[in-house]
Amino acid sequence: MARTAVSDPSFPISFMPFISDQPSRASQACWVVAPGQAEIRTETLPTLDEGDVRVRTRYTAVSRGTEGLVFRGEVPQSEWQRMRAPFQAGEFPGPVKYGYVNVGVVEAGPASLLGRTVFCLYPHQTRYQVSAQAVLPLPDGVPPARAVLAAQMETALNALWDAAPGAGDRIAVVGGGTVGLLVAWLAARLPGCEVQVIDTEPSRAALAQTLGASFSLPEAARPGADLVIHTSGQAAGLATALRLAAFEATVLELSWYGSRAVNVPLGEAFHSQRLTLKSSQVGHVAPAQRGRWTHRRRLALALSLLTDPVLDGLITDSAPFHELPQVLARLAGASAPHTLCHRIDHPD
Numbered sequence: 001m002a003r004t005a006v007s008d009p010s011f012p013i014s015f016m017p018f019i020s021d022q023p024s025r026a027s028q029a030c031w032v033v034a035p036g037q038a039e040i041r042t043e044t045l046p047t048l049d050e051g052d053v054r055v056r057t058r059y060t061a062v063s064r065g066t067e068g069l070v071f072r073g074e075v076p077q078s079e080w081q082r083m084r085a086p087f088q089a090g091e092f093p094g095p096v097k098y099g100y101v102n103v104g105v106v107e108a109g110p111a112s113l114l115g116r117t118v119f120c121l122y123p124h125q126t127r128y129q130v131s132a133q134a135v136l137p138l139p140d141g142v143p144p145a146r147a148v149l150a151a152q153m154e155t156a157l158n159a160l161w162d163a164a165p166g167a168g169d170r171i172a173v174v175g176g177g178t179v180g181l182l183v184a185w186l187a188a189r190l191p192g193c194e195v196q197v198i199d200t201e202p203s204r205a206a207l208a209q210t211l212g213a214s215f216s217l218p219e220a221a222r223p224g225a226d227l228v229i230h231t232s233g234q235a236a237g238l239a240t241a242l243r244l245a246a247f248e249a250t251v252l253e254l255s256w257y258g259s260r261a262v263n264v265p266l267g268e269a270f271h272s273q274r275l276t277l278k279s280s281q282v283g284h285v286a287p288a289q290r291g292r293w294t295h296r297r298r299l300a301l302a303l304s305l306l307t308d309p310v311l312d313g314l315i316t317d318s319a320p321f322h323e324l325p326q327v328l329a330r331l332a333g334a335s336a337p338h339t340l341c342h343r344i345d346h347p348d
Helices: 064-072 147-163 178-188 204-210 235-244 295-307 309-314 321-332
Strands: 026-034 037-044 052-062 102-110 117-120 127-131 170-174 194-198 214-216 225-230 245-253 276-279 315-320 341-345
Touching: 026 127, 026 321, 037 321, 052 117, 052 147, 052 321, 064 321, 102 127, 117 147, 147 178, 147 225, 147 245, 147 295, 147 341, 170 178, 170 235, 178 194, 178 204, 178 225, 178 309, 204 214, 204 309, 225 235, 235 245, 309 315, 315 321, 321 341
Parallel strands: 170 194, 170 225, 194 214, 225 245, 245 276, 315 341
Antiparallel strands: 026 037, 052 102, 052 127, 052 341, 102 117
């Protein structure tokens, strides 16, 4: 589920007239300075170039899986370049400024964007500058506080493209985290599909049902799924996913384990059932769509899907920006089993 840097030249904005460099250039950003340690640092932004925007952040959010690996220093050296976030600063394992969920208001830049609330794949920083091509205005009907789900929605959307479910499929989603529940919500909207979310945390049941899926603990999960999507990030979850797959079904692996080795149970019925184990990663558009879809078009679609108020149930926690180092430490451990998307509220 980690996100890599991309380049997308398609952007239908005229850069004239240009609103000059007026707002404050003071900014604060969260850095992982060493494995298990984060801090807030102050910086001054450079003079704004023509064609760029300066954004004052309203909300960011923590991507628990990937940002937990970054915070713990578990990004393997072989992936240091491939797993860079689009606007990452510094290098793994640290100091590194990491993140890709940012909702803010344009303070300076092209007149067509001035005052607009936008989404950007930018780290946790109170004010930042990027090319105007790097931000997307929020669609009508998507509140800024809910827009922090856009990156995870994009991951879930790309996963369904990779999985290619059919009408009427029985779909199992193993792992009821934010991405897993968004996958379930999308899949439940497909004609005739029956979706079951499997998780070890019983408190996920009510939310899964609100999103249109049934719920089960692993030991009671329904076998014989036409498609299984695994998002738990745990070896036990992957074993459950393989166990639930029907004959010649596909198990789509969305979890990224970083430097951890994972035991995959490829004995028992794996071969006789002729199962397919397939990876999915949001850094590339799914192959079937790649010839027509840009990253920008995919992200715009993900944002447009966030109009349903039921999705607010996925944002379970919030904290002010100055508490972010402590939030990262808590979420990187095992002490927050009820937290799904954790929103960070930035100062006005």
